[in-house]
Amino acid sequence: MALDRKIAYINLTTxxxxxxxxPLDVRRKFLGGxxxxxxxxxxxxxxxxxxxxxxxPLIVSGGILTATCASATARTHVMAKSPLTxxxxxxxMGGFFAPEMAWAGFHHLVIKGKAEKPSYIYIHDGEIEIRDxxxxxxxxxxxxxxxxxxxxxxxxxxxxxxxxxxxxxxAFANVMTxxxxxxxxxxxxxxxxxxxxxAIACRGTMDIKIxxxxxxxxxxxxxxxxxxxxxxxxxQGTLGTPFIWGATNSxxxxxxxxxxxxxxxxxxxxxxxxIDEICEDTMGPYHMSGCFGCQVHCRAxxxxxxxPLKGTYEEGPEYTSQGAxxxxxxxxxxxxxxxxxxxxxxxxxxxxxxxxxxxxAMELYEEGIISSKDTDGLDLRFGNDEAVLEMIERICFRKxxxxxxxxxxxxxxxxxxxxxxxxxxxxxxxxxxxxxxxRATPALALNIATSSRGSDHLRSxxxxxxxxxxxxxxxxxxxxxxxYEGPLSSEHTAYIGKAWQVFWQENCYMGVDCLGICKYHTxxxxxxxxxxxxxxxVLYYNTGLEFTPEELWDIAERCNMIERLFNLREGLTRDxxxxxxxxxxxxxxxxxxxxxxxxxxLTIDRGKFTVMIDEFYEHKGLDxxxxxxxxxxxxxxxxxxxxxxx
Amino acid sequence: MAVDTNKLSDAESLRKTRTxxxxxxxxxxxxxxxxxxPGDKHVRCPVCTCEFRVAWIRPDFPRIRGPxxxxxKKIAEAAFKKKMEGK
Amino acid sequence: MENKNKVLMINxxxxxxxxxxxxxxxxxxxxxxxxARSRIRVMKWEMxxxxxxxxxxxxxxxxxxxxxxxxxxxxxxxxxVMEIDYDKCIGCRSCVAVCxxxxxxxxxxxxxxxxxDLCDGDPQCVRFCEVEAIEYxxxxxxxxxxxxxxxxxLHATSHKVALKEA
Numbered sequence: 001m002a003l004d005r006k007i008a009y010i011n012l013t014t015x016x017x018x019x020x021x022x023p024l025d026v027r028r029k030f031l032g033g034x035x036x037x038x039x040x041x042x043x044x045x046x047x048x049x050x051x052x053x054x055x056x057p058l059i060v061s062g063g064i065l066t067a068t069c070a071s072a073t074a075r076t077h078v079m080a081k082s083p084l085t086x087x088x089x090x091x092x093m094g095g096f097f098a099p100e101m102a103w104a105g106f107h108h109l110v111i112k113g114k115a116e117k118p119s120y121i122y123i124h125d126g127e128i129e130i131r132d133x134x135x136x137x138x139x140x141x142x143x144x145x146x147x148x149x150x151x152x153x154x155x156x157x158x159x160x161x162x163x164x165x166x167x168x169x170x171a172f173a174n175v176m177t178x179x180x181x182x183x184x185x186x187x188x189x190x191x192x193x194x195x196x197x198x199a200i201a202c203r204g205t206m207d208i209k210i211x212x213x214x215x216x217x218x219x220x221x222x223x224x225x226x227x228x229x230x231x232x233x234x235x236q237g238t239l240g241t242p243f244i245w246g247a248t249n250s251x252x253x254x255x256x257x258x259x260x261x262x263x264x265x266x267x268x269x270x271x272x273x274x275i276d277e278i279c280e281d282t283m284g285p286y287h288m289s290g291c292f293g294c295q296v297h298c299r300a301x302x303x304x305x306x307x308p309l310k311g312t313y314e315e316g317p318e319y320t321s322q323g324a325x326x327x328x329x330x331x332x333x334x335x336x337x338x339x340x341x342x343x344x345x346x347x348x349x350x351x352x353x354x355x356x357x358x359x360x361a362m363e364l365y366e367e368g369i370i371s372s373k374d375t376d377g378l379d380l381r382f383g384n385d386e387a388v389l390e391m392i393e394r395i396c397f398r399k400x401x402x403x404x405x406x407x408x409x410x411x412x413x414x415x416x417x418x419x420x421x422x423x424x425x426x427x428x429x430x431x432x433x434x435x436x437x438x439r440a441t442p443a444l445a446l447n448i449a450t451s452s453r454g455s456d457h458l459r460s461x462x463x464x465x466x467x468x469x470x471x472x473x474x475x476x477x478x479x480x481x482x483x484y485e486g487p488l489s490s491e492h493t494a495y496i497g498k499a500w501q502v503f504w505q506e507n508c509y510m511g512v513d514c515l516g517i518c519k520y521h522t523x524x525x526x527x528x529x530x531x532x533x534x535x536x537x538v539l540y541y542n543t544g545l546e547f548t549p550e551e552l553w554d555i556a557e558r559c560n561m562i563e564r565l566f567n568l569r570e571g572l573t574r575d576x577x578x579x580x581x582x583x584x585x586x587x588x589x590x591x592x593x594x595x596x597x598x599x600x601x602l603t604i605d606r607g608k609f610t611v612m613i614d615e616f617y618e619h620k621g622l623d624x625x626x627x628x629x630x631x632x633x634x635x636x637x638x639x640x641x642x643x644x645x646x
Numbered sequence: 647m648a649v650d651t652n653k654l655s656d657a658e659s660l661r662k663t664r665t666x667x668x669x670x671x672x673x674x675x676x677x678x679x680x681x682x683x684p685g686d687k688h689v690r691c692p693v694c695t696c697e698f699r700v701a702w703i704r705p706d707f708p709r710i711r712g713p714x715x716x717x718x719k720k721i722a723e724a725a726f727k728k729k730m731e732g733k
Numbered sequence: 734m735e736n737k738n739k740v741l742m743i744n745x746x747x748x749x750x751x752x753x754x755x756x757x758x759x760x761x762x763x764x765x766x767x768x769a770r771s772r773i774r775v776m777k778w779e780m781x782x783x784x785x786x787x788x789x790x791x792x793x794x795x796x797x798x799x800x801x802x803x804x805x806x807x808x809x810x811x812x813x814v815m816e817i818d819y820d821k822c823i824g825c826r827s828c829v830a831v832c833x834x835x836x837x838x839x840x841x842x843x844x845x846x847x848x849x850d851l852c853d854g855d856p857q858c859v860r861f862c863e864v865e866a867i868e869y870x871x872x873x874x875x876x877x878x879x880x881x882x883x884x885x886x887l888h889a890t891s892h893k894v895a896l897k898e899a
Binding site: 251594 | 701709712730
Binding site: 067068069096103142146178179205206207208209210213216217220221224228283284285286287288289290291292293294295297301313315 | 746747748749750751752753756757760761763764765766767768769770779780781782784841842857860861863864
């Protein structure tokens, strides 16, 4: 049974391991995955704990549906207090790790303490060992995985690892599995590094009993048909996420030269089709690959087409890498994007944060806030491809003043650089923004401002807002499972009704993250994909648990509130640009200069933005300061947190 | 059984309203329908006058690529100037 | 019988490595999710991006049948499939050792060998593989399809050569 998967508490200081079942009443309140992670984080961390100290709990999980007979249940979630933001640290990744962990008997790991020397955890069929990792310390992410397989003499072992960036405590080091699947954001790799934990290796051959196997199989077929027939997923399966770049850069939604422009001109070389051609040339016509049990297969394969690393195999690049190493730095050259993507994967650091901070440093260089003396002679100007790739390496190994400062994250670096460096930093809650430019899309601006883990497009973005769906269609989506009769607008530049859309998406994404399935299988990029109404069936057939769509909505709302409680405990305040629900002043002050004629000249209206936040808080049951009202906590059953049920 | 599998969910019923085979202008508030003539390398939006490059997957199957940079850049600069004057 | 000549044709080039075939195989046969119980397994060379699904080839001169001391393995001509008679099987695992494809599995929980039975003519791995890396087709067609594929490559090459010369 999926429900008999256990939780393990591992203390790296003492080597003690305690295994417990996950009670059904906890499941009914938090399901699993990200939701239960948030509950565990709130309950197992002390206020103000040091993110890189031994007391910060590192929580690794699969969702309640992980490895069951449902579509794309591949997602691994990792949580801890973030060394980048000092608030919620949270990342989610595809690949094959969480299913292997589930077959090995576990859904959640809570890892505390600090190992005396480099170590890794090996989990196999219910057993947990802490092993010596001296031999793999210093190795890249892929080398580490293959070395662990060789050491354990088992090529089926799946590992979650950190690269050199995690070891060097780069504040945005990620955790990785496979070639490129990364839990990229909020620096969970640095938390692992701080614990001397190089990897978690899993190997499982334990049955997960399916409650109603024949029905689950049949329903899964229908579910998959629904998912693969969506046009957006067909495109995903052909071009991967780079497909988003095409229209977005065309209309002017791509942050360029840090925040100077909203479109990267003459970017033909990194257009999705151009990248697809490289994939095809180097890997043949069938160059897409998939995560566990997923038929969208959005992960492209390529070999670096030219330059010193020519012929090196890599996967991706994602939309994020196009922006991070092409758009923001104004270096729209395929080789730069593909090599940059490869380097961050090998070093184990977040491509988004890395590219965004490099482009910020480039603007500071242009403004004279940092000089070539600070960069040890590196010409850190926009458009300098070599400088981008050089900076990736320097940040990973903390070489030189600028790179070492950047490795600590944007806000600490802005203090090192001094002057008004902070004004140029495009971040929310200490985490850099995606390269998307939200000045023409208030709903998306609200999303990044209020996202629980800092600026983020995967926590509440109503991406379908750009499709100009008829209001009737919007209403159909956004008034279920909870009735909504307020205003909705098909216009992406409007402010009305957007707060509800963001609130709805926040719950929708929490839902999939608790289930352990991928966001491409829900209302994210496609309006016709499954959500609350479809999930009860999958849950019932696979686990035997009965839920109504409304109950799942309540769970999602509850889990989001837990994340909010954690952030409030750690110092979130509404208008604080460094730690609150606020975006950089440039969104309000600098109009878009490029792109479609309807987009140029647009800014976010500060007054209307404030009203949107008020509305969003109202939907969430928060007061004007962003704190939950007593009746909200009571309604969600959270009045006694931390309640220590697990 | 607690769950009705025959009822179409909203997502499933919405999917039936989709159209195929044409592409739309990239200008997000415009979204004008574009139908390039066979073999055309560029197509101009009849509504907002933006121009886009066209790639032909098959002789009868066009796909939109990015902007015709020079053309759309001029349109954007003119629109920007006009809007800033209005402020 | 329409299934008489049908075989699983695997095209590794098309495989995305998602392993959904492993999942549905175990669910269909054992009602559980567990790749260790799957009759089909995807072997991977991750650093080359190569994924190859491996399953029973239902050999004409099947080594498993030949080696079985209890005569528990026989050919079902109607489905063109090698079958295990569990009443006769003594669990010696000789068939596991001898299979050139590693397609005979041993389930250490139930202590039984297991292999692909083509789901009695409706292989679930085929049904769920959207990219058609696994197909269930007539053996005669396999040869023709392979010929066509190989010829198409030759054609493309000669076409390129002709273009270059021109």
